[in-house]
Amino acid sequence: MPEKEQEIARFQLQTYSEEGILAGIGVLLLFLGVWSDEPMTNAFSFGIGIFLFYTAYSIHHAKRAPEPVDRDFREPSEEIERELFSEQVAELSAPKPETKPPVRRERIERTFHASDFVEATSKRTMSIAEPQNEFNDLLLKTLSTVKEVCFAHTAAFFWVNPESRQLVLEANISDSSSFLSDRKIPIGNDAVSRIGMQGEPEMVNDISSDSEREIVRYYTSLQDVRSFIGVPVFYANDDSSRRPVAVIAVDSKAQDAFGEETFSVLAKFSKLIAAMLASYTEKYDLLGDSKLLEAESRLQKKIANRPNLPLLVNSFLEELEQIVPWDSMAVILFDETQRQWTIASARTRTSERFVAAKQPIDFEKSLAGNAIRTSLVLSVDLSKNNETVFHSGETKNELLRQGTMMIVPFTSNGKCFGAVAIGETKSASFGKKESRAVQNLSSIVSSALEIVELNAIITEHVVVDELTGTLTRKYFRSRIEEELHRATDRTEDLSLVFVSVAHEADIETRYGREGKNAALVNIAQQLRASVREYDIVARYDETTFALVLADTVANDAFLWAEKLRGAIASTIIHVNGKSFSVSVTIGVSGAAARMTGEELIKNALYVLDQAKRAGGNIVRVF
Numbered sequence: 035m036p037e038k039e040q041e042i043a044r045f046q047l048q049t050y051s052e053e054g055i056l057a058g059i060g061v062l063l064l065f066l067g068v069w070s071d072e073p074m075t076n077a078f079s080f081g082i083g084i085f086l087f088y089t090a091y092s093i094h095h096a097k098r099a100p101e102p103v104d105r106d107f108r109e110p111s112e113e114i115e116r117e118l119f120s121e122q123v124a125e126l127s128a129p130k131p132e133t134k135p136p137v138r139r140e141r142i143e144r145t146f147h148a149s150d151f152v153e154a155t156s157k158r159t160m161s162i163a164e165p166q167n168e169f170n171d172l173l174l175k176t177l178s179t180v181k182e183v184c185f186a187h188t189a190a191f192f193w194v195n196p197e198s199r200q201l202v203l204e205a206n207i208s209d210s211s212s213f214l215s216d217r218k219i220p221i222g223n224d225a226v227s228r229i230g231m232q233g234e235p236e237m238v239n240d241i242s243s244d245s246e247r248e249i250v251r252y253y254t255s256l257q258d259v260r261s262f263i264g265v266p267v268f269y270a271n272d273d274s275s276r277r278p279v280a281v282i283a284v285d286s287k288a289q290d291a292f293g294e295e296t297f298s299v300l301a302k303f304s305k306l307i308a309a310m311l312a313s314y315t316e317k318y319d320l321l322g323d324s325k326l327l328e329a330e331s332r333l334q335k336k337i338a339n340r341p342n343l344p345l346l347v348n349s350f351l352e353e354l355e356q357i358v359p360w361d362s363m364a365v366i367l368f369d370e371t372q373r374q375w376t377i378a379s380a381r382t383r384t385s386e387r388f389v390a391a392k393q394p395i396d397f398e399k400s401l402a403g404n405a406i407r408t409s410l411v412l413s414v415d416l417s418k419n420n421e422t423v424f425h426s427g428e429t430k431n432e433l434l435r436q437g438t439m440m441i442v443p444f445t446s447n448g449k450c451f452g453a454v455a456i457g458e459t460k461s462a463s464f465g466k467k468e469s470r471a472v473q474n475l476s477s478i479v480s481s482a483l484e485i486v487e488l489n490a491i492i493t494e495h496v497v498v499d500e501l502t503g504t505l506t507r508k509y510f511r512s513r514i515e516e517e518l519h520r521a522t523d524r525t526e527d528l529s530l531v532f533v534s535v536a537h538e539a540d541i542e543t544r545y546g547r548e549g550k551n552a553a554l555v556n557i558a559q560q561l562r563a564s565v566r567e568y569d570i571v572a573r574y575d576e577t578t579f580a581l582v583l584a585d586t587v588a589n590d591a592f593l594w595a596e597k598l599r600g601a602i603a604s605t606i607i608h609v610n611g612k613s614f615s616v617s618v619t620i621g622v623s624g625a626a627a628r629m630t631g632e633e634l635i636k637n638a639l640y641v642l643d644q645a646k647r648a649g650g651n652i653v654r655v656f
Contacts, residue, residue: 588624
């Protein structure tokens with residue numbers, strides 16, 4: 035008889051060995067997840083370990099379930115039970131015709147396919163996903179596992195923002211369709227808020243319908259929730275603060291659904307998410323550094339060949355748009371013509387009015403002027419700011435009334451060449467990482483602006499422009515004063531003509547620097563061929579020529595300029611096998627009695643600017 039009992043024991047051991055092996059592997063994987071320092075290993079070990087544990091439990095439960103009994107049959111007598119027991123032992127003792135052990139097959143009600151064990155191919159792989167999207171994907175999978183393990187109604191993840199006293203919903207897995215649509219929830223006296231502010235876990239296993247809204251505030255309607263449990267999430271790399279950065283919230287419609295073991299499970303998931311946060315924060319920083327290096331490289335290539343100021347500013351803003359959040363941008367530089375600091379360029383994402391280009395700033399009383407004077411980076415909370423940002427007449431619209439603005443000066447070798455102001459309508463948008471990125475790009479611009487200034491100083495000592503063969507700007511300014519005095523002494527007329535290349539940026543974009551230079555040389559040749567020997571032809575700036583026509587009234591100068599414009603427009607320029615034509619915009623101003631050179635230049639530049647605003651390729655007279 036003992037041999038028969040041993041045989042039965044071996045049969046039962048063989049019967050339940052499957053779930054024992056699965057449960058053992060699950061325990062090993064859970065321990066591996068606890069002791070491993072790698073976030074991905076944590077996630078894999080916890081997920082697979084819990085799945086194997088659940089599978090072992092299901093198999094064991096299915097084997098122990100009683101077989102259905104036909105109610106028409108009576109209970110077997112003791113004699114029949116002994117006969118059945120003897121037959122079972124005889125079967126076990128009988129020699130097997132096959133040496134292979136019998137294969138035990140369980141009946142699976144559901145039909146599985148390979149796709150049930152593989153991620154959908156439409157999803158992005160982790161290797162090419164952005165860190166934030168990658169973190170969100172894993173967070174959703176983690177919450178899904180939490181919900182299944184805890185047999186929950188909802189599992190949710192909330193960020194905690196103590197400064198703005200808000201909970202921000204990042205992700206949730208729920209059986210309810212009544213989850214709040216607004217991601218931001220004000221911090222109150224509910225369970226999630228208490229956990230987020232105090233940093234201590236909380237469990238409630240008997241929630242009445244009267245107190246459900248007070249404890250659980252993330253639904254739009256009552257859900258008949260009876261149990262709630264939540265744990266804080268701390269940032270793993272921050273040892274200086276024990277304030278939680280997030281909360282894992284889990285609820286159930288069953289009463290007494292959670293216990294101490296649930297705390298232990300959620301604590302492990304909290305550590306897992308904290309490790310994921312640390313890992314993806316580091317990965318996000320590395321990606322940001324990579325983008326910054328690419329932006330710096332592109333900017334340096336764009337401004338490598340003696341850039342003009344418009345190209346330099348536009349290239350800088352284009353790269354800046356790619357690496358920092360922004361709703362408005364403005365670059366402030368010193369305008370030699372106006373002899374004051376002005377807005378060189380301004381951009382917005384919206385239709386809101388901001389600041390206008392060429393608008394002078396209040397250098398002494400504005401925040402932008404302060405940043406330039408002190409060469410210090412300023413970060414301004416616009417919602418609390420009562421100071422002037424740019425100038426006293428600025429419109430107090432949403433772009434200057436709410437959010438954050440960062441002003442970074444362009445400094446090189448102890449000198450400030452201007453500043454860039456970046457605004458974002460969200461509060462606290464610019465941290466150390468964004469500030470560092472803007473300062474790195476600004477340092478490149480600062481060096482370029484210093485080179486532009488040095489080139490201008492060198493050019494001032496040269497009489498003839500190297501590229502076009504016309505006079506330099508400095509020599510032109512000295513000569514115009516002489517010509518005005520001569521015209522006054524002889525009571526003669528005098529006209530000043532500014533000729534500017536229209537759409538010069540498009541020419542450089544399509545035909546490169548060589549194409550732009552060829553256009554300037556061609557225009558200079560036609561200008562020198564069209565004037566008299568005693569008239570003055572000079573290069574005023576990068577794309578503009580200045581001509582002083584002696585003994586010429588403004589009307590005659592207009593007719594001459596109109597013929598010149600048509601001649602230039604009909605000329606074909608050939609560069610590197612490509613052919614193109616250019617057009618010019620012309621502004622004309624006649625000199626009045628006792629007029630200074632500065633006044634005459636100001637009038638001519640004014641009508642030139644008006645002609646450009648009208649579309650270009652025209653002649654305007656002051």
